[in-house]
Amino acid sequence: MxxxxxxxxxxxxxxxxxxxxxxxxxxxxxxxxxxxxxxxxxxxxxxxxxxxxxxxxxxxxxxxxxxxxxxxxxxxxxxxxxxxxxxxxxxxxxxxxxxxxxxxxxxxxxxxxxxxxxxxxxxxxxAADFSAQRTAGIRVVTLDRGFDSGAPARAPWLLLGAKTLSYAVNMAAIREAHRRGADDAVFVSSDGVLLEAPTASVILRQGDRFVTPAPGAGILHGTTQLSLFAHLEALGFATAYETVPASALPRADAAWLVSSVRLAAPLTSVDGTAIPVDAELTASVNRYLLSPRD
Amino acid sequence: MxxxxxxxxxxxxxxxxxxxxxxxxxxxxxxxxxxxxxxxxxxxxxxxxxxxxxxxxxxxxxxxxxxxxxxxxxxxxxxxxxxxxxxxxxxxxxxxxxxxxxxxxxxxxxxxxxxxxxxxxxxxxxAADFSAQRTAGIRVVTLDRGFDSGAPARAPWLLLGAKTLSYAVNMAAIREAHRRGADDAVFVSSDGVLLEAPTASVILRQGDRFVTPAPGAGILHGTTQLSLFAHLEALGFATAYETVPASALPRADAAWLVSSVRLAAPLTSVDGTAIPVDAELTASVNRYLLSPRD
Known part of the structure; x- marks a missing residue:
């Protein structure tokens, strides 16, 4: 320190x-x-x-x-x-x-x-050492975020798109994930829409397409996700912001939590269901995320 | 100071x-x-x-x-x-x-x-001077709390019964109430159940009966509400914890926000609909709340 x-x-x-x-x-x-x-x-x-x-x-x-x-x-x-x-x-x-x-x-x-x-x-x-999470990956569980997907638009006082200091629920969700034997959580709306992790965005690979939940769903617009999408587009991949059903996550061809400090951590399982890990792509993505970016 | x-x-x-x-x-x-x-x-x-x-x-x-x-x-x-x-x-x-x-x-x-x-x-x-709110009363608006009434039981990581320091939403709700020309807010679940105010409990009078939302609804159990119910029971009134529909609030015979420092503030209106104020009972209740209590 x-x-x-x-x-x-x-x-x-x-x-x-x-x-x-x-x-x-x-x-x-x-x-x-x-x-x-x-x-x-x-x-x-x-x-x-x-x-x-x-x-x-x-x-x-x-x-x-x-x-x-x-x-x-x-x-x-x-x-x-x-x-x-x-x-x-x-x-x-x-x-x-x-x-x-x-x-x-x-x-x-x-x-x-x-x-x-x-x-x-x-x-x-x-920064903490996240090299193991970046290579070996992480197990996640999905947790209900309590609100339905219409709440952010009808109730802006819930501050759902703001990165506020009121993170007690985010921290509690991570503790709950640990209790369930997982490394991290992914929030899902009460009507089954995939949202974000307590401190990261979620990206799914579906074939040669990369998808992330739309920021309008009451989640933060991830700066790392934004940068990574630009990189993937430059490599010729398609990217999309969509309303992603929670059921799509365990069926993804690969998935990552991405954030500014941990960078890209591949998901190895969701609620106990294994997800394929693309080690080569993950390593390449993390090399990109470690290169100087503005 | x-x-x-x-x-x-x-x-x-x-x-x-x-x-x-x-x-x-x-x-x-x-x-x-x-x-x-x-x-x-x-x-x-x-x-x-x-x-x-x-x-x-x-x-x-x-x-x-x-x-x-x-x-x-x-x-x-x-x-x-x-x-x-x-x-x-x-x-x-x-x-x-x-x-x-x-x-x-x-x-x-x-x-x-x-x-x-x-x-x-x-x-x-x-303490701030709340004497005007205790006598002249306050106008409130109802605001959607985002979650449905089943969320607290199924998602304890939302910490809905805990008095955490993560109060940004509570503060935002009060600002939204001020924008709407009111003094304070009352939260309602997404399925229309009355909850609590951002910093107070809600008590309704229905005839000679006093009702407050049940703490299991994901709200705090108000210490002032608890004390006041004991006082009202000693005076011979009936009290009850219930699932209160939001629609009951503007139809109440009287209603108050109660909290430890402001004490009992009678509601004069809810979303613009006037509510009767019982000035005598309110004054008596606040005298009780200002007396030494353990």
Missing amino acids: ASRFALVIDPAAADDLRTDFAETFTVIDPSAPALSVGELSTQRGDGIFESIGVVDGHAQEVGPHLERLAHSASLCDLPAPHLEQWRQAIAQAAASAGAGEQVIKLILSRGIEHGPTPTAWVTAAP | ASRFALVIDPAAADDLRTDFAETFTVIDPSAPALSVGELSTQRGDGIFESIGVVDGHAQEVGPHLERLAHSASLCDLPAPHLEQWRQAIAQAAASAGAGEQVIKLILSRGIEHGPTPTAWVTAAP
Whole structure:
């Protein structure tokens, strides 16, 4: 944990006339007290975040992550983040990172209760070692997400497309998967539509076609999935966003959970039903995901 | 904000042989940095809480709040809180409070990421002035909670009976209510069953009978509702936990949102339909709720 890093951003100091935001950053000790107990992130899970992969000092897909941060802010009625300020904060965090894989987290909280502005900070830390999951694969179980596929459109206050700090259910789903002897979970709507994993997108291979659940279904639009689809299209494969029935997952020719830090983890089974693993394609995909991407 | 107070609890120092837990508390400045950015409460909304009303230095309903804290901990796979330790922390926080109404918050977080123990703290602060809501009443709108009434039983990983820190949806629902010109929201299941408000229980009067949605519906068991039902029963009224259709709310003879700090706020309208307000009963109920209760 030698190379951990954190900086606090002053969002109130961001304006369009400024071009250098270094003065709006305060580097802090990541293990020292930094947040007050009045923080709404901690009291209410009231804020948004992003996790960005860093490979050998290069922060991956910064643009799509910042776009999604802005989208989450809009869904949560938070002030629009000043993207150039965040971009410079990410660059400073990435510059602190050594070789190998790291993870940068962006957090935008609603701030101190009754306070005037949001609170914002960026951290960097070594990534966990996911090499076994990337090669040997993972077993998943499907878990009911509770809502039907119409809920996201009719009830935007459920924040289903926003990457909020209120992740207690996502964490509980992973614990439930472990209880069932699996490595991770895949959420399914109450009417049987495939959604996403608690911290990853799902991609299915059907013949020479790659399919992922449509973001309108109340799931996050995965930055890694987006990047991977562009790569697969460049290789000549067809890709599609669709309403995928949960029953299609165990029948897929291959399937992966993809996310910014773990990258592509092939599914070896779903609810105990084995799924074929394409080791060669998976290795090729992970090499691509480890290459510098913007 | 002169009388704000906070103390951090060392949960690892709690054991059954100890009878005085004062040494396991550290009084802190509530506005100073106290939590690290590695806190899972702030990164994932991963923890639980309670809000306790304090009237002239007396913490109300401490027993039921601690019971619910333990229940939430169990649902979230958190270590069981040592209740005597928490009771003494509440007493110390209450002793710091001056006259009038205050709010004590208990927070039990999963702790620092990869850390050995939960993090826990207690705060006290002056309560907001809810006297207008208690007398003039509030307008509410009903909002779809997304899940059907069967979800809590079939999907415990949704944590629907736990008071978790993942409250972003509750906060978004209140903002949506304000956008619709109302003061607060009441959640309804996707199949039309009345649930709870984002931070309160709902009680309906039907003739001389008082009804509240059954806690099995995936809602919190309100400590104030519990206390109020005991009071109403002592006055000779009938009370019941029922599956209440949302359509019953605008037809109620009276209705209230009840919670630990706001106490009983009579509903003046639901989705624009006026509801009768029983000013005398409401005043009597709030006098009861302001009296010392254990």
